[in-house]
Amino acid sequence: xxxxxxxxxxxxxxxxxxxxxxxxxxxxxxxxxxxxxxxxxxxxxxxxxxxxxxxxxxxxxxxxxxxxxxxxxxxxxxxxxxxxxxxxxxxxxxxxxxxxxxxxxx
Amino acid sequence: xxxxxxxxxxxxxxxxxxxxxxxxxxxxxxxxxxxxxxxxxxxxxxxxxxxxxxxxxxxxxxxxxxxxxxxxxxxxxxxxxxxxxxxxxxxxxxxxxxxxxxxxxxxxxxxxxxxxxxxxxxxxxxxxxxxxxxxxxxxxxxxxxxxxxxxxxxxxxxxxxxxxxxxxxxxxxxxxxxxxxxxxxxxxxxxxxxxxxxxxxxxxxxxxxxxxxxxxxxxxxxxxxxxxxxxxxxxxxxxxxxx
Numbered sequence: 500x501x502x503x504x505x506x507x508x509x510x511x512x513x514x515x516x517x518x519x520x521x522x523x524x525x526x527x528x529x530x531x532x533x534x535x536x537x538x539x540x541x542x543x544x545x546x547x548x549x550x551x552x553x554x555x556x557x558x559x560x561x562x563x564x565x566x567x568x569x570x571x572x573x574x575x576x577x578x579x580x581x582x583x584x585x586x587x588x589x590x591x592x593x594x595x596x597x598x599x600x601x602x603x604x605x
Numbered sequence: 606x607x608x609x610x611x612x613x614x615x616x617x618x619x620x621x622x623x624x625x626x627x628x629x630x631x632x633x634x635x636x637x638x639x640x641x642x643x644x645x646x647x648x649x650x651x652x653x654x655x656x657x658x659x660x661x662x663x664x665x666x667x668x669x670x671x672x673x674x675x676x677x678x679x680x681x682x683x684x685x686x687x688x689x690x691x692x693x694x695x696x697x698x699x700x701x702x703x704x705x706x707x708x709x710x711x712x713x714x715x716x717x718x719x720x721x722x723x724x725x726x727x728x729x730x731x732x733x734x735x736x737x738x739x740x741x742x743x744x745x746x747x748x749x750x751x752x753x754x755x756x757x758x759x760x761x762x763x764x765x766x767x768x769x770x771x772x773x774x775x776x777x778x779x780x781x782x783x784x785x786x787x788x789x790x791x792x793x794x795x796x797x798x799x800x801x802x803x804x805x806x807x808x809x810x811x812x813x814x815x816x817x818x819x820x821x822x823x824x825x826x827x828x829x830x831x832x833x834x835x836x837x838x839x840x841x842x843x844x845x846x847x848x
């Protein structure tokens with residue numbers, strides 16, 4: 500689906516399951532790199548080693564999580580073709596406006 | 606196949622919205638978003654554009670943004686910029702946590718410093734024109750402060766103070782010498798020096814005065830709280846007469 504700006508719709512780049520996976524991966528990776536960095540720095544008695552390890556971990560997490568890798572798009576949503584829109588016109592509201600449910604069953 | 610229209614309020618506005626909308630997007634039946642028989646969802650999103658057809662009713666256009674998945678705890682992870690921002694923020698928060706842990710690890714360290722000062726010579730001891738006493742002395746200062754250093758220590762600031770009591774003040778502290786110890790290797794030192802800063806009293810109380818030489822230090826960490834401590838060395842005495 501192309502939106503008005505000519506870009507791919509966001510769902511085409513990363514679907515819902517992918518977003519959840521990306522968020523979980525980011526949190527788990529960052530936390531584990533923090534633990535690794537702290538133990539490395541503590542046992543090497545070097546503050547600089549801790550900071551370098553941690554920022555290496557941040558860079559790695561960025562590479563894994565931020566770009567739109569294909570494995571984030573394994574459950575894409577299916578959107579209807581616009582030509583289908585004309586075949587199923589919008590339901591006209593009935594006289595009583597209390598009814599809020601208007602599904603069109605085929 | 607069941608098709609749900611996403612409309613915010615009731616359908617009275619649907620007829621009017623046909624004239625205003627450019628393209629409506631329809632979604633195939635997705636059972637996890639709406640239960641059968643439930644009213645259609647109203648999807649509001651921070652970036653969605655709504656067209657007001659009457660003051661009371663709105664029609665939402667989900668075309669501009671996809672609806673939120675109910676299981677996603679973070680509302681926006683679907684764009685490069687959003688993910689980068691979320692990652693950066695979380696990384697900095699975790700960094701703050703790691704630095705706090707590093708600072709707390711300092712409390713595991715139990716330091717055992719030692720210091721000794723020997724006053725070699727009183728160079729002169731005079732009364733100034735404005736009436737205050739002044740002393741100049743040469744000292745041997747030796748100390749071992751290596752146990753103060755941890756992996757989280759940036760430097761140690763150490764200074765030597767003369768402390769004594771006068772009728773006017775219960776405690777006078779005069780800093781005679783100070784120095785910065787940048788690393789553990791320099792923390793065990795021996796120095797032969799005259800007092801770096803002038804030892805001047807407020808008044809004329811120094812003749813025959815007994816005083817303590819106290820070594821103070823401030824441990825400055827790389828992250829966290831700075832803490833200070835001291836060693837008191839009593840038993841020094843100034844001469845009875847001016848020289």
